[in-house]
Amino acid sequence: xxxxxxxxxxxxxxxxxxxYSVHMLDFPAGLSRDVSWGLHIAQFTFxxxxxxxxLMVVLPYYIHNMKEFxxxxxxxxxxxxxxxxxxxxxxxxxxGMPHRIWNVVFYPTPNSPLFWDVVVLNGYILIxxxxxxKMLEAEHQxxxxxxxxxxxxxxxxxxxxxxxxxxxxxxxxxxxxxxxLTALLAPKFLASAFAAGPALLILLCAILKRTARFDVGAxxxxxxxxxxxxxxxxxxxxxxSEFFTSFYAGIPAHMHSxxxxxxxxxxxxxxxxxxxxxxxxxxxxxxxxxxxKLRNDEQTRLIGCAAVFFAMMIEKGxxxxxxxxxxxxxxxxxxxxxxxxxxxxxxGVWATGAFLISLFYRLVISVKEG
Amino acid sequence: MSMGATILLFxxxxxxxxxxxxxxxxxxxxxxxxxxxxxALFVGxxxxxxxxxxxxxxxxxxxxxxxxxxxxxxxxPARIDNPFTDGAVFIRMLLEVLCFRSLFRNTRSELMGGPRxxxxxEKWLWLAALAFHWSFLVVVLRHLRFFxxxxxxxxxxxxxxxxxxxxxxxxxxxxxxVILLSVTYLFLRRVMLPDIRYISLPADYFPLLVIxxxxxxxxxxxxxxRVDIIAVKQLALGLATFHPAAPxxxxxxxxxxxxxxxxxxxxxxxxxxxxxGGVFLSPTRNMANNSRAVRHVNPWDYPVHVHTYAEYEDxxxxxxxxxxxxxxxx
Numbered sequence: 244x245x246x247x248x249x250x251x252x253x254x255x256x257x258x259x260x261x262x263y264s265v266h267m268l269d270f271p272a273g274l275s276r277d278v279s280w281g282l283h284i285a286q287f288t289f290x291x292x293x294x295x296x297x298l299m300v301v302l303p304y305y306i307h308n309m310k311e312f313x314x315x316x317x318x319x320x321x322x323x324x325x326x327x328x329x330x331x332x333x334x335x336x337x338x339g340m341p342h343r344i345w346n347v348v349f350y351p352t353p354n355s356p357l358f359w360d361v362v363v364l365n366g367y368i369l370i371x372x373x374x375x376x377k378m379l380e381a382e383h384q385x386x387x388x389x390x391x392x393x394x395x396x397x398x399x400x401x402x403x404x405x406x407x408x409x410x411x412x413x414x415x416x417x418x419x420x421x422x423x424l425t426a427l428l429a430p431k432f433l434a435s436a437f438a439a440g441p442a443l444l445i446l447l448c449a450i451l452k453r454t455a456r457f458d459v460g461a462x463x464x465x466x467x468x469x470x471x472x473x474x475x476x477x478x479x480x481x482x483x484s485e486f487f488t489s490f491y492a493g494i495p496a497h498m499h500s501x502x503x504x505x506x507x508x509x510x511x512x513x514x515x516x517x518x519x520x521x522x523x524x525x526x527x528x529x530x531x532x533x534x535x536k537l538r539n540d541e542q543t544r545l546i547g548c549a550a551v552f553f554a555m556m557i558e559k560g561x562x563x564x565x566x567x568x569x570x571x572x573x574x575x576x577x578x579x580x581x582x583x584x585x586x587x588x589x590x591g592v593w594a595t596g597a598f599l600i601s602l603f604y605r606l607v608i609s610v611k612e613g
Numbered sequence: 614m615s616m617g618a619t620i621l622l623f624x625x626x627x628x629x630x631x632x633x634x635x636x637x638x639x640x641x642x643x644x645x646x647x648x649x650x651x652x653a654l655f656v657g658x659x660x661x662x663x664x665x666x667x668x669x670x671x672x673x674x675x676x677x678x679x680x681x682x683x684x685x686x687x688x689x690p691a692r693i694d695n696p697f698t699d700g701a702v703f704i705r706m707l708l709e710v711l712c713f714r715s716l717f718r719n720t721r722s723e724l725m726g727g728p729r730x731x732x733x734x735e736k737w738l739w740l741a742a743l744a745f746h747w748s749f750l751v752v753v754l755r756h757l758r759f760f761x762x763x764x765x766x767x768x769x770x771x772x773x774x775x776x777x778x779x780x781x782x783x784x785x786x787x788x789x790x791v792i793l794l795s796v797t798y799l800f801l802r803r804v805m806l807p808d809i810r811y812i813s814l815p816a817d818y819f820p821l822l823v824i825x826x827x828x829x830x831x832x833x834x835x836x837x838x839r840v841d842i843i844a845v846k847q848l849a850l851g852l853a854t855f856h857p858a859a860p861x862x863x864x865x866x867x868x869x870x871x872x873x874x875x876x877x878x879x880x881x882x883x884x885x886x887x888x889x890g891g892v893f894l895s896p897t898r899n900m901a902n903n904s905r906a907v908r909h910v911n912p913w914d915y916p917v918h919v920h921t922y923a924e925y926e927d928x929x930x931x932x933x934x935x936x937x938x939x940x941x942x943x
Contacts, residue, residue: 349780384731577927 245452248605255598263589266336266432270584277577278568280337282561282585285332286592289439289560290326290433291410294367295441297323298403299470305396311462315612317382318451319444321603323403326440327368329596346371356412362609363406370399375603383610407432414567422500431481432559438474440607441467442548449545449599457608468544472532475551479525500566503576511576514566517557524554551560616804620816624823630872634865643868644848644859651875657888658882666894674909676702677897679718684905694900701899710892713743736803745795749824751788752831753773789832796825798938820886823877832841840867 274281300319302311321485335341352358374395378405381388411429418424434442447465489497502519529549538544565579581589633639680691696702708714716739720732748803755772776784800821803813832842844860845867851857881887893899901907926933926940933940 342777379734384725384733386725386729386731407738417654419731 247602250597252601254579255594255601258285258594259591259598262588262594264586265587266591268584269278271582272585273580273582275493275577275579277571277575278565278579279580280564282356282581282589283333283337283390285412285559286589287330287337288410288414288432288564289556290330290333291364291407291595292436292555292559293365293440293443294323294326294330295403295407295433295436296444297371298400298468299437299441300444301399301403303395303466306400311460311466311468313463314459315444315463315467317375317611318448318604320371320378321445321607322373322440322447322600324368324375325596325599325603326407327371328599329592330364331368332592332595333589336592337456343370356409356416358414360406360409363402363409367399367402367406369397371404374399379607379610390447393443404433407436414564417567419435419572420567421494421496422563425485427481427485432480433480434474434477435555435559437475438478439559440473442469442472442551442555443606445471445548446545446552449541455604455608459610464544465539468532468538468548471548471551472529472538475525475528478555479529482525497572499570503569504566507562508570509576511569511578513578514562518562519560521557524550524557528554539580616810616818620821623826624821626823626876627826627911629870630868635739638861639705640859640861640868643865645852645857647875648852648871649857651879654920655878655881658879662882662887665895670912671900672911672913673894674902674904675896676900677900678902682902682905695902697906699901703723706893706898709838710900711717713739713746714792716742737798741795741798741802744791745799747785748788748792748795751790752786756787756788759855762850767815778857783836786835788830791833794827796821796828800825803913816885818875820880820884823873823880826873827870827877830866830873834866834870836862838866840864860909879919881882 247512272281297319300312300316302310303354304316318551335344338344347361349360374392377392378393379386408429411432412418415425415428445467448459448464451459486501488494502512503511505522509516512598528547528550529541531550531558538547563580569578570576630643633643668831676696678691678695680694681688681693683690683692685695690697692701693705693708713827717736719738721733721735722730724731725731752883754768757777758768758772761768772786775786775788778785778787800818803808803818803821804810841860841862844862848860848863849860877886926942930940930942
């Protein structure tokens with residue numbers, strides 16, 4: 244730890260400060276009348292998934308009593324807290340008038356999924372913070388956690404599903420946005436979350452092993468990479484199903500967005516290169532993860548997990564949100580490309596997440612090793 | 614004095630200005646005379662207390678430390694928690710005053726089955742205390758705008774940041790909400806938790822109650838029962854420039870707010886609120902733990918005349934040489 248840790252935190256603080264300044268200076272974003280949700284809302288959606296994926300370590304450890312997850316579960320819970328914080332920050336930077344944010348609470352609109360997303364996300368952060376803290380404290384004391392933490396843990400299980408389902412319902416409840424208007428959206432969100440979240444956790448564990456000499460154990464990582472594999476397969480099946488339904492049935496509205504994403508529409512193809520990178524990453528990930536030899540090899544597993552993470556980030560962290568607006572209701576294409584200021588603000592939010600996770604993991608490691 | 618009596622006293626303190634202003638129209642008494650007396654008591658009292666403490670001798674080097682002292686080169690010292698230099702003492706004091714680090718270490722002990730004693734981190738008191746003190750500071754700084762004309766730029770910025778969030782189209786000061794919540798928590802903690810209540814005296818919760826009263830009346834005036842803000846500024850500027858004139862336009866709510874503040878600041882020098890100055894003067898925190906390297910002279914030491922070996926040798930050198938004893942100086 245020591246000096247390199249401080250340097251790392253100082254670096255993150257600098258990036259945060261730059262991101263904050265750029266955000267406050269209010270440079271123009273690439274958003275328009277037609278594409279009103281861009282990079283930040285897409286990133287929000289993606290990180291809700293990362294948060295929900297804590298389920299994949301909490302469930303085996305607490306419900307199925309898989310002791311291998313003993314060292315990784317707390318890491319998963321604090322990753323969830325961090326991911327939700329990142330989500331909420333992405334929402335705040337996207338708001339035009341953040342100083343009226345309390346109106347969401349004081350003038351609730353229970354008929355809107357947006358309101359419920361606020362409720363479940365803030366509830367989830369609270370649940371994981373309390374649960375993670377109490378578990379850490381119990382470990383520190385060598386005493387069993389208070390009895391009520393069991394009920395908080397039970398609540399966290401459906402709650403994890405709910406945060407991503409409600410986020411999907413924000414999209415899937417909009418007639419006229421045909422890319423999103425599918426009952427498959429919530430399940431696909433969950434599947435890609437359970438792929439990207441554990442993949443990120445595996446990557447973080449590898450970093451911890453190298454920088455902090457903290458090993459969560461090969462058994463936990465092996466089990467978790469199986470989860471990543473099945474979730475990635477599920478996502479792929481769902482992606483193919485979407486293509487089948489849209490193109491075999493030949494529903495124009497359903498086809499246009501997919502055409503725009505993967506092949507370009509009316510000469511517009513800003514996102515096409517990214518989508519093919521997505522396809523390549525997905526195939527690479529499957530090729531590595533499905534073969535036990537490659538999946539259980541430390542090096543190739545990390546490549547596979549990185550491929551899964553970035554594939555999902557391209558698809559859910561940018562393309563899905565943007566392409567829902569393309570073409571617009573008049574059938575015209577208005578493209579969206581993130582501006583530099585949006586990217587810098589995104590980096591600032593990521594740095595905030597990295598800062599928090601470094602803080603949390605340092606705490607967890609000091610308790611686990613101390 | 615019991616809890617009930619304290620609450621009665623507080624009620625009386627609220628009633629005095631209300632009766633005085635509404636029934637007898639004593640605006641000058643409550644708007645000018647009492648504030649001046651309170652201010653004189655505050656400044657005079659604090660100065661006396663600080664001088665008294667400054668003059669107190671420090672017989673021993675007694676810093677309380679939480680880490681390894683600097684000793685051998687290969688033992689890692691805790692530079693801030695066990696300060697060796699004045700610079701480290703300064704940093705430690707700064708962190709203590711700004712972040713309440715010693716309160717952060719607060720633990721709660723619990724006897725588990727076994728029997729086994731465990732210590733839990735108890736952060737709520739630290740959190741509430743920190744929130745309370747910082748929000749109080751912001752509130753006090755914001756009130757400076759009543760005394761300064763023109764309002765300085767830093768104050769405008771502070772007010773903008775503090776009032777960033779809007780509710781029903783007006784700025785809501787975060788510091789006001791935070792101080793209300795934190796002081797309420799601190800008061801309820803004193804009176805509701807049986808074990809804390811058992812060790813609490815009116816000196817512990819009376820100031821909290823008075824601050825609560827000041828906060829509530831202030832918030833009422835800010836958001837609900839508005840007062841003539843121009844008249845308030847006239848009164849404040851008059852007091853600050855020693856040309857006081859009590860405006861009659863102000864409601865009794867304002868005078869309750871002001872009177873409770875007067876009570877608080879005149880009570881201040883005689884109470885544990887003096888920890889504001891005391892923290893800087895406590896020898897357990899403002900001394901470097903360098904007693905292995907620097908000799909701390911006890912001011913109480915009787916001036917003993919010491920006969921050193923050098924002096925002894927000077928006196929008996931010839932006789933020592935004569936007896937064949939070795940000497941340091943030839």
